Amino acid sequence: MGMGRDTWRFKQLDREREERKNIHPIWRGVGCLLSVLLGLGGYMFARWFLAQNFIYIPPQIRVLSFAPWLPKDSIVLGIVTLMAMLIGYGVINTIYAILFPIKPSETDVEPVQTRRKKKKRR
DSSP, rough: OOOOTTTTHHHHHHHHHHHHOOOOOOHHHHHHHHHHHHHHHHHHHHHHHHTTOSSSSHHHHOOOOTTTOOOOHHHHHHHHHHHHHHHHHHHHHHHHHHHSOOOOTTTTTOOOOOOOOOOOOO
């Protein structure tokens, strides 16, 4: 019998690696709650933004002629809500990346080292 990946030591390492990959199920609930909260926050921001009249929005955009069944400002509310959510997700991801940077493991490749070329003297 050869010394391959089927030995007890490698099976134990594979088991430990799999356990590290799995995240606790509570984080799925936290992510779902965060999505809902960012959506509500984005909608509240959009309502506030439209009430303040920071920018001029033409009436053709506020009430769409091809969709008269939609309430007034619904498209603008949706667009501003999505933009606010994207910015919120970006801010949260940036803060998370700063607080918890990626730590390379044994399976990661080292960064490429670039060398400067020496200038030829004439």
